[in-house]
Amino acid sequence: xxxxxxxxxxxxCSKSGNGKIALTAGYFxxxxxxxxIPVAFPYTGTEExxxxxxxxxxxxxxxxSGGVDIDPARYGETVLNDSVTVEEERDRFELRLISxxxxxxxxxxxxxxxxxxxxxxxxxxxxQDIPGHRQSEAGSVRTERVNVLPxxxxxxxxxxxxxxxxxxxxxxxxxxxxxxxVSAVCPDDGIIEAIEPAEAGSRFVLGLQxxxxxxxxxxxxxxRIFRTFVEACREYGNR
Numbered sequence: 001x002x003x004x005x006x007x008x009x010x011x012x013c014s015k016s017g018n019g020k021i022a023l024t025a026g027y028f029x030x031x032x033x034x035x036x037i038p039v040a041f042p043y044t045g046t047e048e049x050x051x052x053x054x055x056x057x058x059x060x061x062x063x064x065s066g067g068v069d070i071d072p073a074r075y076g077e078t079v080l081n082d083s084v085t086v087e088e089e090r091d092r093f094e095l096r097l098i099s100x101x102x103x104x105x106x107x108x109x110x111x112x113x114x115x116x117x118x119x120x121x122x123x124x125x126x127x128q129d130i131p132g133h134r135q136s137e138a139g140s141v142r143t144e145r146v147n148v149l150p151x152x153x154x155x156x157x158x159x160x161x162x163x164x165x166x167x168x169x170x171x172x173x174x175x176x177x178x179x180x181x182v183s184a185v186c187p188d189d190g191i192i193e194a195i196e197p198a199e200a201g202s203r204f205v206l207g208l209q210x211x212x213x214x215x216x217x218x219x220x221x222x223x224r225i226f227r228t229f230v231e232a233c234r235e236y237g238n239r
Contacts, residue, residue, distance in 0.1 A: 006037050007060035007233035010053070012094055013040045014067040015087075026139075026213030027065055027111075033216070033223070036230040038063070043093035050096040061107035061204075061233030064098060064114030066211065069171055075125040083129045083170060095121050107204035107232040109225075112169055115195060115207030124177030130191065135167050139214035142166050144186060146193045146210070152183035153196050153206060157228060158221030165193070165210035172209055184208075204232035 009031055013023035021042050031038040041053065071086040072079055074095065079086075098121045101108055110118040116126055135143045142164035150160040163184070173192040176182055183206075184194035193209045206229070212222035 003037055005234065006035055007230060007237045008037045008039055008058060009061045009063055009230070009233055010059040011038055011040045011063045011065055012043050012090075012097065013065055014090075015042060023065060024211075024213060026211070026216070027063060030213045030216045030223075030226040031063070031230060034227040034230040036061075036233060043090045045089045045092065047092060047096040050093045051100065054097055054100040059106070060237030061229065062098075062101050062109070063229075064094065064108075064110045064117050066112030066114065066168075068113070069128075070095075070113070070116055070120050070126065072126070072128055075120050077125070077128070080128050105203050106236055107229055108206075109204070109229045110207035111211060111213065112209060115209055116171060116173065118205075118207045119173045119177045119180065119195060122177030122179060124173060124180070125175040127172050127174045127191075130170050130172060130189075133167060133170055133191075137166075139166060139168075139211060140218060142215060142219075144210070145188070146184045147187045148184045148194075149182065152181070153200060154183040154194050157224050162187075163221065165212075166214060167210060169209055180207075204229055 013021055016022040023040050028038045068085045068087050071091050094117050098117055144165050144167040145162050146165055148155050148160050148163050179198055180195045181198040182192050183196045186193055195207045197205050212225055216222040216226055
């Protein structure tokens with residue numbers, strides 16, 4: 001339900017070590033800048049509470065943000081090394097919530113853990129650890145190049161071919177989920193960096209392994225992603 005023409009976008013967020021809600025301000029700024037109203041809320045412990053958030057009907061779209069790792073048991077594996085950090089409550093809440101979102105035509109945007117959540121919920125798998133993949137530079141610095149594949153929705157937003165991004169993840173999509181396709185890869189190591197539905201349609205669904213919320217103010221393509229997402233949420237809310 002839009003508010004004075006502004007779509008309301010739900011963002012499940014992290015919890016810090018002391019139990020406080022945590023979310024990078026860039027998620028809010030990217031949505032505010034492009035005419036949306038972001039609403040962050042903490043995950044809780046049950047699937048029933050995820051259903052309550054979903055069934056409230058208050059959201060015109062959903063953004064799933066970054067955070068800790070998804071339990072490998074969720075995609076049929078065991079933990080392979082000490083770098084994997086999981087939070088069972090968040091997995092339970094977000095995987096249930098995103099599965100409900102998949103049942104609708106609501107716009108969906110996943111960033112970092114968010115794209116991994118999309119992929120696992122739809123039946124895909126993850127690489128549990130990519131040693132040395134995180135950059136040490138500040139968040140807005142883009143140290144990694146990705147190859148955006150032609151003919152994809154992502155290519156229509158940022159252009160096809162080489163695109164510079166930031167990289168803070170140590171996990172990534174391994175097997176792309178049924179119904180999805182790869183829309184960007186890192187040419188240096190073959191890591192999947194973005195996915196989208198295999199069948200292009202009117203619904204906005206996009207998952208990025210990088211963090212456009214940290215450099216949208218510097219890059220027209222990253223800003224266009226947020227703008228297109230927010231506009232899709234507005235159209236969905238006005239139906």
